[in-house]
Amino acid sequence: MTIIEAIKRVLEKEKQALTSKDIYEKIVEENLYSFGAKDPKAIVNGIIRKHCYGIDFPTASPVKHFKVIRQSGHVNYYSLYENNMSQDINVNIASKSNELLPEEKMLNAYNEHKNNIMQLLLDEILESNPAFFEQLVVDLLVKMGYGYDKTSGIVVGSPNDGGIDGIINEDKLGLGKIYLQAKRYSKDNTVGRPELQMFVGAMQNVQKGVFITTSKFTKQAIEYVDKQQQKNLKLIDGKIGLMSIFWTQKVKLFYAALLANNSH
Numbered sequence: 001m002t003i004i005e006a007i008k009r010v011l012e013k014e015k016q017a018l019t020s021k022d023i024y025e026k027i028v029e030e031n032l033y034s035f036g037a038k039d040p041k042a043i044v045n046g047i048i049r050k051h052c053y054g055i056d057f058p059t060a061s062p063v064k065h066f067k068v069i070r071q072s073g074h075v076n077y078y079s080l081y082e083n084n085m086s087q088d089i090n091v092n093i094a095s096k097s098n099e100l101l102p103e104e105k106m107l108n109a110y111n112e113h114k115n116n117i118m119q120l121l122l123d124e125i126l127e128s129n130p131a132f133f134e135q136l137v138v139d140l141l142v143k144m145g146y147g148y149d150k151t152s153g154i155v156v157g158s159p160n161d162g163g164i165d166g167i168i169n170e171d172k173l174g175l176g177k178i179y180l181q182a183k184r185y186s187k188d189n190t191v192g193r194p195e196l197q198m199f200v201g202a203m204q205n206v207q208k209g210v211f212i213t214t215s216k217f218t219k220q221a222i223e224y225v226d227k228q229q230q231k232n233l234k235l236i237d238g239k240i241g242l243m244s245i246f247w248t249q250k251v252k253l254f255y256a257a258l259l260a261n262n263s264h
Contacts, residue, residue: 003047004065006032008080017069017077020045042120049119053081057239059115074126074186118243125214126186131155133184137212138166141180143249148172163202178208185215187238193220200231212236 001009010026011018018026024044027033035043049055053064067081125133138153147153152169163181170176181199183191191213203209209231211217216237225233236242 001033003033003044004051007044007048008065011066011078011080017079019075019077020048023048023078042124045123046116046120048078049123050116052076052078057115057119059112074123114247118239118247121246122214122239122243125184128184130182130184133214134165134180134182137180137182137210138168140245140249141166141168141178141210144245146170146178163198176208177206178210179203179206181209181211183211183213183215185213187215190216190218191221192218193224196221196224196233200228200233203231206231208232210234210236212242214238214242 006027007023009032010023010030014026021041024041027044028035048066049057050059050061051063051065052060053067055068064081066078068076069079070077125136134155138155141147142150142153147168148171154167154169156164156167164179165182166180168178168180170178179199179202181195183195185191191211196211196217199209199211211233213236217235222235225235236245
């Protein structure tokens with residue numbers, strides 16, 4: 001039995017919408033599949049998302065087996081998705097795959113793995129608390145080489161932070177600083193121009209700023225940053241920007257931070 005078959009078996013038996021965590025626990029409880037991965041819950045979540053109707057990303061499968069029934073916060077509840085086209089699509093995909101060169105198959109597999117990992121990272125961030133995300137982006141910039149040493153990043157985010165979530169000191173005396181703003185938003189909640197204007201105002205005399213979000217920036221927000229001459233600003237969005245940076249950092253930073261976050 002494959003993982004997909006095990007997931008479908010659980011949903012068929014339960015006859016109600018379940019989270020990916022619930023589905024994983026049922027698979028283990030009923031011994032439907034033997035997991036060899038270190039993080040099987042993430043694998044189950046990734047498989048469901050890849051084959052879920054209405055959830056689209058570059059490596060999502062055209063064959064859909066599941067659908068989202070409802071959401072609770074950032075958590076999806078899934079059920080089976082019935083579509084008579086699935087079998088025909090599956091045959092066409094297999095036929096095209098057989099026509100690829102071995103090198104092309106390897107490249108496709110690598111890109112699929114990369115996108116799955118990045119999507120899993122983004123999902124984990126969205127399910128975490130805002131303080132975790134603020135600490136994560138500070139650690140990330142320090143890891144990338146910003147700041148004078150490993151202790152140069154400070155998290156200052158709070159309900160009254162004035163729009164500044166983190167500070168990177170570029171030298172020991174703190175003469176040079178980089179201000180950070182971190183917004184843990186779902187993909188449908190974009191960052192607009194007003195939020196960037198507030199960030200610029202909160203920066204006061206500091207000239208360098210980085211605004212990071214798990215979602216996207218509106219066209220007006222991007223145009224504002226391009227045209228304004230007050231500050232040197234860098235925008236980093238979700239999967240295309242932030243997750244790509246995590247990938248280049250070998251995602252070790254993320255897993256270390258996630259482990260520390262879950263231990264509390």
